Amino acid sequence: MEPTDIELVERARGGDDDAFRQLVERHTRPIYRTAYRITGNSADADDVVQETFLRAYRALASFDARASFTTWLHRIGVNCSLDLLDSRKRRDARIESTDDLSSYEGHEASQERIVLGVQMQKAMAAALTTMSGNERTAFVLRHFEGVPLEEIGAILGIKTNATKNTIFRAVTKLREQLQPFMGSTV
Amino acid sequence: MKHLTQEELIICYYNEPERAQHVAHLADCEKCQTELGRLAQLLDRVPALEVPEPEADYEHRVWQRLGWRLRGEKKRERAWTRWAAIAAMAMIAFVSGLLLRREAKRPMNEQTQVASGQAGIQATADARQERVRDRILFVFVGNHFDQSERILVELTNLQVTDDTDISKERERAGALLASNRLYRRTAQDRGEDNVAALLEELEPVLLQIARAPSDVSAAELRKMQERVKAKGLVLKLRVVRADVRANAAATKQPNV
Numbered sequence: 387m388e389p390t391d392i393e394l395v396e397r398a399r400g401g402d403d404d405a406f407r408q409l410v411e412r413h414t415r416p417i418y419r420t421a422y423r424i425t426g427n428s429a430d431a432d433d434v435v436q437e438t439f440l441r442a443y444r445a446l447a448s449f450d451a452r453a454s455f456t457t458w459l460h461r462i463g464v465n466c467s468l469d470l471l472d473s474r475k476r477r478d479a480r481i482e483s484t485d486d487l488s489s490y491e492g493h494e495a496s497q498e499r500i501v502l503g504v505q506m507q508k509a510m511a512a513a514l515t516t517m518s519g520n521e522r523t524a525f526v527l528r529h530f531e532g533v534p535l536e537e538i539g540a541i542l543g544i545k546t547n548a549t550k551n552t553i554f555r556a557v558t559k560l561r562e563q564l565q566p567f568m569g570s571t572v
Numbered sequence: 573m574k575h576l577t578q579e580e581l582i583i584c585y586y587n588e589p590e591r592a593q594h595v596a597h598l599a600d601c602e603k604c605q606t607e608l609g610r611l612a613q614l615l616d617r618v619p620a621l622e623v624p625e626p627e628a629d630y631e632h633r634v635w636q637r638l639g640w641r642l643r644g645e646k647k648r649e650r651a652w653t654r655w656a657a658i659a660a661m662a663m664i665a666f667v668s669g670l671l672l673r674r675e676a677k678r679p680m681n682e683q684t685q686v687a688s689g690q691a692g693i694q695a696t697a698d699a700r701q702e703r704v705r706d707r708i709l710f711v712f713v714g715n716h717f718d719q720s721e722r723i724l725v726e727l728t729n730l731q732v733t734d735d736t737d738i739s740k741e742r743e744r745a746g747a748l749l750a751s752n753r754l755y756r757r758t759a760q761d762r763g764e765d766n767v768a769a770l771l772e773e774l775e776p777v778l779l780q781i782a783r784a785p786s787d788v789s790a791a792e793l794r795k796m797q798e799r800v801k802a803k804g805l806v807l808k809l810r811v812v813r814a815d816v817r818a819n820a821a822a823t824k825q826p827n828v
Contacts, residue, residue, distance in 0.1 A: 411631040422623045439638050535588055554579045
């Protein structure tokens with residue numbers, strides 16, 4: 387039988403690197419997906435994955451075994467993503483806009499994605515850039531990952547009501563950007 | 573009649589437990605049904621925001637890189653602990669020596685001297701290992717700066733025409749990208765701030781080259797060339813590389 391996350395955490399705390407390796411292998415892809423949706427590109431998502439597990443390893447001793455390891459790890463991953471967005475914002479302000487980089491990301495687009503509507507993808511990307519880190523994270527977790535509001539609140543360290551407000555603000559920004567694609571019915 | 577707020581409509585759309593409180597109102601209120609329909613029309617059409625699936629061995633690669641960093645951390649931690657232990661032992665030996673000499677007027681305890689001597693040997697070995705690691709980093713980073721500089725110089729010297737073939741530069745930039753990130757993290761971990769800062773600045777440029785189409789348009793090529801020149805990257809690479817090489821030479825030991 388597969389060991390649970392908590393059992394692996396206990397073993398990793400005792401210095402068992404193989405147990406930590408199993409945790410890494412088990413949670414890498416979900417963390418990568420969330421990080422990609424928050425940061426918007428694969429190189430940053432990859433950095434976030436590395437940093438998340440490094441921080442998790444350092445903080446293993448402080449993990450409360452009564453809590454969910456997935457939620458705890460996601461919280462670290464989200465914080466790493468937000469830190470990266472902050473540093474990217476500072477770097478962009480210092481050096482230049484990354485518009486050209488995002489256009490290069492576009493070369494990864496599949497033919498199907500192009501057919502489905504590059505313009506709408508761009509509007510969506512634009513909407514995400516107008517959102518604050520918390521708004522983007524809350525929206526991504528709720529809309530794409532299906533994480534319940536209460537858990538999003540736990541990940542972001544805010545109350546459920548504040549989470550609702552955050553998602554509301556995100557949807558409002560999204561509505562503004564996607565309005566032209568909705569026709570006259572919205 | 574009090575209608576549902578946008579927040580409540582969002583709760584209903586995402587089918588949160590609170591939705592139950594609004595079901596009765598929704599069933600009766602045509603206006604709120606229309607509003608919820610509009611919201612659903614918007615959110616249902618939000619593009620899927622495709623996440624490119626990493627390669628099959630991604631977990632393995634993550635662990636390899638992570639394992640490397642964790643081993644580095646553990647070694648530093650052990651080295652620090654060992655240094656602290658050595659310092660404590662040396663202090664104990666010193667104080668014991670003083671006390672013994674003062675109070676018992678006897679020669680210093682031989683065993684303490686032996687312990688102190690062994691600790692000293694261990695400390696020297698640790699320091700030598702640290703120097704070897706530093707030197708390896710400096711040598712590798714120096715070579716990395718060399719190769720990066722060559723790509724940037726070739727790129728900036730390319731004649732700007734439409735459909736210029738930069739496939740070789742692309743390929744080499746792609747190969748350097750992974751090691752760039754690895755060196756940047758290592759430099760950050762080891763407190764080599766100048767090196768880490770330059771690697772951070774180099775990364776988006778390498779990314780841009782690696783992601784460019786192989787038959788790049790004149791406008792795109794000019795943009796890349798201007799970016800490299802604007803950052804003064806070639807000059808920075810030369811300056812920091814000289815520092816790195818000097819550091820590598822300084823850490824070189826006759827017996828290493």
